[in-house]
Amino acid sequence: MLMLTYYGHSCLLLDDGAHKVLTDPFLTGNPTAAITADAVAADTILLSHAHGDHFGDAQAIAERTGAEVVGVPEVLGLLRLPGAKLHGMNLGGTLVLAFGSMRMVLARHSSGVAGGCACGYIIRMGGKTVYFAGDTAIFSDMKFLGERDAIDYALLPIGDNYTMGPEDAALAAKWLGAKHVIPIHYNTWPIIAQDPEEFKKLCEAASDAKVSIVKPGASLELA
Template sequence: MVTFSYFGHSCFTLSDGKTTLLFDPFFTNNPLATITAEQVECQYILVSHAHFDHLGDAVAIAKRTGAMIISTAEVAHLCADQGCTVHGMNLGGSYRFDFGKVRVTLALHSSGIVGGTACGFVLHFGDQVIYFAGDTALFGDMKLIGHKEKIDYALLPIGDNFTMGLEDAAMAAQWLNAKHVIPIHYNTWPPIAQDPEKFKELAESTSRAEVHIVSSGNSLELK
């Protein structure tokens, strides 16, 4: 069984009891974080792009734990230059790691690094197919992602201003045909303040998804 643990913004872990994957590890200066970067243990760190609130503490955590950073080529090279073990990928590519398969998906967003691109990830981990959209606008190829993958859980930004807002994220849930959706990337700062209950009502009325609102510091068993 896979456990999702949320630390606010887009920072979370997925763990099957043997391997822990850490995503967009923004702990330092994250007003929603319930633990510090020094308290995190993981074997892999997946980074969607290089903005400060997503690359975050990745380098420090990777150096302390020996975790491998998985990201786009430019972000991977940036981290490798700072002494980290990395695996670089790019849009549309997939790779089978010892914990499962990772495919890199398009995200419509700026990258935070010259020459780079933002991304999302589809993971085959444990017995679940999990889509982490990263920071993104709504885009039509989400229908293709939903067609190609039988998504069990989709992690979607709902904060608006920098990413999709409530309505577009609800449409993404519909296009992805996900069984479950977990909203992320909201209420960190005033420009991305949103009511997740409104998103839940909208998404559940327009898609087949069951929406799970997980507050920072809490976990959800993915079934």
């Protein structure tokens, strides 16, 4: 069984009952955060890039939990943690861990640090394949991602302005061939305000994906 808990913005936890993978832990200063940085659990932290609303509380959470932090080397260079707690990788690389594996994939977005790049992750955990897109525009290689992996759940930003908006995210779901889509990175601030119900209609009309709207603080079993 794999459970997803959404903490708001792009922060979520994947928990298979034995391992906990946390993404982009922006909690302090996040008006939608459903948990505090001193309460969240993690064994592994995945960072998509170094903007403050994604890099967020990575340092504090890793110090408290002892979690390993994964990201591109330039992003990890901003952390003050022992080298044993950092795993640098780059686009196309695959990392095998106790819970399964993950592959770092392209995201079309600025990185927040000189020389770095933004990324997403294809995560294999609990018998499921989960695509965490990070912050990204739509890009044609999403078709390749869908051909390369049978994606069970795609976690896609829909906020617009800084990332793709609902229309492009709906098209991305089609290109990815995802069975399920969960929208993220919206309604944190007025500039990225979106109606997830409208996105659900768009996405399900444009693709075969089923959309699950998970509110901050709520959990969903990835069946």
